[in-house]
Amino acid sequence: MIESSCVCGAVRLAITRAPDELVDCNCSVCRRYAALWAYYPLKDVIVPGGLTDVFMLGPKKIEFHRCKTCGCVTHWSPTDERDRMGVNARLMEPEVVARARVRHLDGANTWKFLD
Ligand SMILES: [Zn+2]
Numbered sequence: 001m002i003e004s005s006c007v008c009g010a011v012r013l014a015i016t017r018a019p020d021e022l023v024d025c026n027c028s029v030c031r032r033y034a035a036l037w038a039y040y041p042l043k044d045v046i047v048p049g050g051l052t053d054v055f056m057l058g059p060k061k062i063e064f065h066r067c068k069t070c071g072c073v074t075h076w077s078p079t080d081e082r083d084r085m086g087v088n089a090r091l092m093e094p095e096v097v098a099r100a101r102v103r104h105l106d107g108a109n110t111w112k113f114l115d
Contacts, residue, residue: 004091006072011065013075013087014046018096022089027107029057029064033073036102037086045087047075062086 004013019038025031052065052074062076076086089097104114 002096004087006067006070008070010069011051011067011074016044019100022100022102023105025105025107036089038089041083
């Protein structure tokens with residue numbers, strides 16, 4: 001298991017494995033959050049309850065969670081039945097993500113990878 005923690009330490013996600021691939025997306029939300037997303041099936045991530053605030057944009061298919069105390073964006077989760085969530089790998093320890101490949105997603109326009 002690895003951990004992803006906000007800066008104040010209130011929100012700690014427990015995750016089954018380190019990511020192999022990270023996604024840097026240029027859509028209106030992700031570029032402002034400066035998040036690097038690692039995707040997991042829901043069962044692979046344990047999220048503590050009640051410690052985050054939520055933001056939803058547009059069609060409201062995903063909730064962006066941030067720590068209520070320090071504001072770090074910790075993860076997003078689906079509001080539908082998709083078995084997929086995104087953990088902000090910026091909150092993982094540097095050595096955990098050091099070997100992961102970073103892919104650039106054009107979420108602003110084409111939804112294709114730019115690399
Ligand atoms: Zn925090």
